[in-house]
Amino acid sequence: MTDFARLSLNSATTKKWTLAEAVEGCVRAGIPAIGPWRDRVAEAGLDKAAKLIKDAGLRVSSLCRGGFLTAADAEGQAAALADNRAAILEAVTLDTRELFLVVGGLAPGEKDIVAARRRVADRLADLVPFASENGIRLVLEPLHPMYAADRALVSTLGQALDLAAPFDARDVGVAVDTFHVWWDPQLKEQIERAGREYRIASYQVCDFNLPIAADVLLSRGMMGDGVIDFATIGTWVRDAGYTGDIEVEIFNQEIWDTDGNVVLGTMKERYAELVLPFA
């Protein structure tokens, strides 16, 4: 019998489902963990969300997401810190250790990427003590370079590890999301490094579909539908010592238009065929 013990549904994959529906869907499908987005949690109400996940017997693999740390003005920076502190407390209530950070892009009109990256490092240093006190790990997620300007100036795993380096590995980790990093010529060595440094906080799987969708945010695909070699990347992640949850996070209009139960069925099949043998 296939072992789905490490499989987790990121709630963005079944975008039309409320959190309660996603939890019920996971239970029905025998998926033991969920990675909720904050908007779905807020919609359900934080305490109620925590209770319904717990009562269903699911694990929370991560919370998506804090970040957007690149504001250049004091007001924007204070707002970002307040929002991230709120996210840290939400992660505590939801009983997960891992809070994803999408670090943000250039400030409006800004072109100085070097300065913007420095602000990410500064805000991270501001946040780490509060996260640490609350037992939450801030998970730096490198995003594909096509999102560098407007979503995340952290584009490679090596860069995320460099940003994480000043901090304890229990406080700042990194995510390996196949969609974002599959192309990276340094991927093998940086996954090895992430393992050595005990920083792999999440392994997220989905495919990179071609052609790239007109809305470039929606080019993520079901495993097997795109160009990614899950056997190779999965082996690197396993050999780096990662034994945690494997989250499936897909933004894709066609998948969003499909019945959630069907999506979970396909997801289990593809996980069993393409991901699990190398996990």
Next chain:
Amino acid sequence: MTDFARLSLNSATTKKWTLAEAVEGCVRAGIPAIGPWRDRVAEAGLDKAAKLIKDAGLRVSSLCRGGFLTAADAEGQAAALADNRAAILEAVTLDTRELFLVVGGLAPGEKDIVAARRRVADRLADLVPFASENGIRLVLEPLHPMYAADRALVSTLGQALDLAAPFDARDVGVAVDTFHVWWDPQLKEQIERAGREYRIASYQVCDFNLPIAADVLLSRGMMGDGVIDFATIGTWVRDAGYTGDIEVEIFNQEIWDTDGNVVLGTMKERYAELVLPFA
């Protein structure tokens, strides 16, 4: 008076112009160099193309492009080598030293990016002796990672330099194209390295426009219209010792729909304002 001595028009920027029209346009605008694409050269006829550029007193900054070296089968590999040898001879006739290579993506149905990259290295080794005998430098162009699967498995300057490393710097160089590399967290150090290793064969400028165009090939923009910091990157390229031509290569439907003479005028203005002060 503004010094346009290093400015070159890549013929793709004025896509609707024939090579003869582009040459005339450059002469009218006082642009001293041109980087033709091979299809425009073929259309004019190779010898005629060489003569019309020479008679107009223009320099050929580079020839675009050879490459597509990732075929997995013997027949495809032989065809790729034959095409690249032809391109080398075309570069000789056109009196340029620099032949751009866009290395190609995964073979049809292939997912093993590691193996595909190895084939790029193998085909490069096959080609270098012929290029060297003919006095042509093969210019590895890292392309933005969004093109990794289908156009170029070489995605960073560092990776291009690693690929070039086994060969003499007179035989294999690298291109710095702002559109493709602006996001790279290692850009400064890799431009410095490229300079130290005498491998910078071309500096191409254009902007990275947002939102990304629905056809992702057409997101290149006129300098100043997007997110790129030409001052910083230009300074790094200058400090690395590059003194060659600066080519403007833009794939952009709106620019293609604009009268070529107007485009050249805008290009000169933006070059003078954003690029030249740091060149």
